[in-house]
Amino acid sequence: MKRILIADDHDAVRSGLRAVLEQRPGWMIVAEASDGRSAFEAALKERPDVAIVDFFMPRMTGLEITRGIKKHLRETEVLIFTAHESGVLAQEALQAGARAFLVKSDANKLLLAAVEALMARKPFVGGRFWGQSGREDEAGEGHVKLSPRERLVVKLVAEGYSNKGISAMLSSSVKTTETHRASAMGKLGVNSIAGLVRYAIRAKLIEE
CATH class of the missing domain: 3.40.50.2300 (Response regulator)
Structure with missing residues (x-):
């Protein structure tokens, strides 16, 4: 059994x-x-x-x-x-x-x-x-290499979750979430949530 x-x-x-x-x-x-x-x-x-x-x-x-x-x-x-x-x-x-x-x-x-x-x-x-995980950033801007956790934070931010909400879901501190978010924004060259959303759509992290 x-x-x-x-x-x-x-x-x-x-x-x-x-x-x-x-x-x-x-x-x-x-x-x-x-x-x-x-x-x-x-x-x-x-x-x-x-x-x-x-x-x-x-x-x-x-x-x-x-x-x-x-x-x-x-x-x-x-x-x-x-x-x-x-x-x-x-x-x-x-x-x-x-x-x-x-x-x-x-x-x-x-x-x-x-x-x-x-x-x-x-x-x-x-x-x-199948065969897609870990390569979503290539769909939009292949030269940008976000870490798996940075991509996850970007996805959740783009879906409308707050830093506090993301931290609760990932069992991490708000400071850690803010660090991942800031790092992703720096790598992507964006300075707003709107910029993260545009990237998330291009990279197919979320649906348009």
């Missing part, structure tokens, strides 16, 4: 995932969690084969959960699940140790395939992001 953990702060999302996954014979949901800390503790206790973790979770982010799982539970594979369509997030997830990345809007058609891949110890990245 293959054991699966589901971690998302929305009850409806967890219920939907459970309904899809339990259709597959031999798969069992051993734990659910609505925040990051509970998810990590449940993973340590249940030692699932696969952990499906939302990218943005309260108390611990999906990236922090992933790093913790890969440090203590090397046999557990992680699928990062998010509502945000971004190769930047995909790269962050894979660098943290996740082997799969999936956008929630693709769950109905790709979730089972993603989990099957993880059960077989194979990577899975949702179709639109």
Whole structure:
């Protein structure tokens, strides 16, 4: 019996995932969690084969959960699940140790395939992001090389999040977020949020 953990702060999302996954014979949901800390503790206790973790979770982010799982539970594979369509997030997830990345809007058609891949110890990245992560800045201004965290901050700023909101999502200090934002603006040669938004659109970090 293959054991699966589901971690998302929305009850409806967890219920939907459970309904899809339990259709597959031999798969069992051993734990659910609505925040990051509970998810990590449940993973340590249940030692699932696969952990499906939302990218943005309260108390611990999906990236922090992933790093913790890969440090203590090397046999557990992680699928990062998010509502945000971004190769930047995909790269962050894979660098943290996740082997799969999936956008929630693709769950109905790709979730089972993603989990099957993880059960077989194979990577899975949702179709639109395969081969794209880490290269989004080339779409607009190829000579500019932002770090993965700088690109993520630029994306979130362009989506309208404040420094405080970004810091909460990434579990970092406001000062750290401001540093990444200032560094990105310096590299891009822009001095306003409007400039960051224009870059984010050109680099396909957000939809126009």
